[in-house]
Amino acid sequence: MARLIFHVDVNNAFLSWESMYRTAVLGEALDLRTVPSIVGGDRESRHGIVLAKSTPAKAYGIHTAEPIQSALNKCPNLIVVPPRFELYHTCSENFVKILNDFTPDIEKVSIDEAFLDMTDTCHLFGSPMEAAEKLKTRIRDELLFTVNIGISINKLLAKMASDFEKPDRIHSLFPNEIQKKMWPLPVCDLYFVGRSAQKKMDLLGIRTIGNLARYDTDLLVSHFGEKYGKLIHEYANGIADDNVTIDNKKNKGYGNSITLSEDVTSTDAACQVLLSLSETVGMRLRQDQVKCNSITVETKDSDFNTQTHQMTLSESTDITNVIYKNSCSLLNEFWHGFPPLRLLGIRTTKISDENFDQLSLFSSEDEEQKKKQESLDVCLDKIRNRYGSDSVTRASILKK
DNA sequence: TGTTGAATCCCAC
DNA sequence: CTAACGGTGGGATTCAACA
Structure with a gap:
């Protein structure tokens, strides 16, 4: 049975929310949306990277995620404001609340976009266009920012449609419109065609989505592999068999990483960072009542070369100290103070939500030790939840 | 022959 | 003239080890 899918995308999310807050709440005269x-x-x-840009800034060729310095070179009078993440989360929650009035079948893709399966509820609001119009208007009137809405029969086409002309617009992209509306676009506009694929396609003479759609499938498979080759060819033809999945998906991994304000050149300093990362990762595992069975340490050196080293644990854990100790030994396997490190990260994977304790093969002494560390974490979590994350600090960090 | 683990690469936002 | 360069999560691919 044919479905009706909406993709709703906040226009220049962080920047819109920021300027909305500054004008409506702080009473600032300048609307950041109207200037670079x-x-x-x-x-x-x-x-220092670009997190969001205004439309006038985009006209200077400024892209999200590029260095701020580079953006300033393109536009010397660019206005740069710091982020307010708490505000953005609140805006995002308000956004989803309104979406919920149109259908319960919502898949939130990120902080600023979501898919809606409107198949069963659209009739309550009129035609698809009328429903989208009502949704867009409510968000604009009540929340003071604009969205783009894409309408189609699957997620891919709806998403592509929401990316058409902006801001504050509604576009449909039904199968009979693909040739006219999607095929003329540059191939890099297609979802899942990133920098690497684009480069390869350029060499093959594939410039537009239409070129890709009509390209020989077997030839694509030979260049891009069985899986990706077929996928990308189907996408170019608007074929995607995907359902809007209501968000109860569980994390497959929990990670944190940080670019340090200064390069690190000693194992002591590096391990201090790893401790801090272990704290936050461990806390998140315990919050979600899951354990990990694999730990990866990531480094990025001063030349931006990244390396990862991972290990499987003998026993799943959510204990900060276990994550910390293993992270340090992983790092010590391949780094001894050189080259200087710009970034350190920890990622935990092989997540399980077993609520039972696995029988230990080890001594009761080890069991005792484990229980102690577990209750230490429980205790620290409680204090931090009640009094804030700064209320307790490891002595080893204070020493610095 | 197929599976697992580790390292790397790619993609999205 | 060159530098400026985030954080999180999902997944595929490649290779070696192993069953």
Whole structure:
């Protein structure tokens, strides 16, 4: 049975929310949306990239995720404002609340976009266009920011449609419109065609989505592999068999990484960072009542070369100290102070939600030790939840 | 022959 | 003239080890 799918995308999300807040709440006269402006990370601590741009900034060729310095070179009078993540989360929650009035069948893709399966509820609001119009208007009137809405029969086409002309617009992309509306677009506009695939396709003379759609499937498979070759060919033809899945998906991994304000050149300093990362990752595992059975340590050196090393654990864990100790030994396997490290990260995978304790093959002494560390984590979690994450700090971090 | 683990690469936002 | 360069999560591919 044919479905009706909406993709709703907040226009320039962080920047819209920021300027909405500044004008409506702080009473600032300037609307950042009307001038070349960006929300950007802190350059002092080396987090200086573009998080969101205004439409006038985009006209200067400024892209999301590019270095702020590079953006400033393109537009010297660019206005740069710091992010307010708590605000954005609130905006996102309000956004989803309104979506919920149109269908319960919502898949939130990220902080600023969602798929809606409107198949069963659209009739309550009129035609698909009328329903989208009502949704868009409610968000604009009540929340003071604009969205684009894409309408089609599957997620891929709906998403492609929402990316058409912006802002504050509704577009449909039904199968009979693919040739006219989607095929003329550059191939890199197609979902899942990133930098690498685009480069390869350029060499093959594939410039538009239409070129790709009509390209020989077997030839694509030979260049891009069985899986990806077929997928991308189907996408170019608007074929995607995907359901809107209501978000109860569980994480397959939990990770944290940080670019340090200064390169690290000693194992002591590096392990201190790993401890802090172990704390946050461990806390998230315990919060979700899951354990991990594999740990990966990631490094990025001063030349931006990244490396990862991983290990499987003998026993699943959610204990901060176990994650910490193993992370340190992983790092010590391949790094001894050189080259200087710009970034450190920990990622835990092989997640299980077993609520039972696996029988230990080890001594009761080890069991005792484990129980102690578990209750230490429980205790620290409680204190931090009640009094804030800064209320307790490891002595080893204070020493610095 | 097929599976697993580790390292790397790719993609999205 | 060159540098400026985030964080999180999902997945595929490649290779070696192993069953």
